[in-house]
Amino acid sequence: DTAVSQTPKYLVTQMGNDKSIKCEQNLGHDTMYWYKQDSKKFLKIMFSYNNKELIINETVPNRFSPKSPDKAHLNLHINSLELGDSAVYFCASSHWTSGRNGELFFGEGSRLTVL
Amino acid sequence: GDSVTQMEGPVTLSEEAFLTINCTYTATGYPSLFWYVQYPGEGLQLLLKATKADDKGSNKGFEATYRKETTSFHLEKGSVQVSDSAVYFCALKTNTGNQFYFGTGTSLTVIP
Secondary structure, three states: OOOEEEEOOEEEEOOOOOEEEEEEEOOOOOEEEEEEEOOOOOEEEEEEEEOOEEEEEOOOOOOEEEEEEEOOEEEEEEOOOOHHHOEEEEEEEEOHHHHHHOOOEEOOOEEEEEO | OOEEEEOOOOEEEEOOOOEEEOEEEEOOOOOEEEEEEEOOOOOEEEEEEEOOOOOEEEEOOEEEEOEOOOOEOOEEEOOOOHHHOEEEEEEEEOOOOOOEEEOOOEEEEEEO
């Protein structure tokens, strides 16, 4: 059983298109995150939801819109894709009430290539 | 603000060599500290963690000690294997707000 699963794993698309990445976790966690990893492996937090409520919203173009229909799902929709959006996007989850002891669990990543 | 600084890579070692990857942090309060590992083509997975000063986290032969006096959490392994080739991330979690901060990652290649 995959704890944090993302789809699709690979996505190749043209500039200007709109695409979505879906994430689901079966760990019973109440907090989910989206991270972007660039070609140098640098990880940047984008968004975080706790119990479907947006709690972290870093400086990200408003072409990126997260949606959390329930605690187990967090999707990422990207409008008008640009070349610079090419990256690996990781979904992660944790348990808020674990406080400082709670670790992050990551999905396998979704590699987005914009041509 | 809170942040993590880790040793720049890439690091290349021969099998059975000793590994140290340095990590220092800046944080208010008492964060928890983590090392994550990312194998090629995979997501990050927890390698070890420590939640208070002087705690030592250990797993798969790796260990790191939470040093409050030097604000450090260096990763060590006595004898690396080819299968340890991966990118290693140091991270901290604040004791408020559930925010995680990651270092820039250190790529390790172990050659036979």
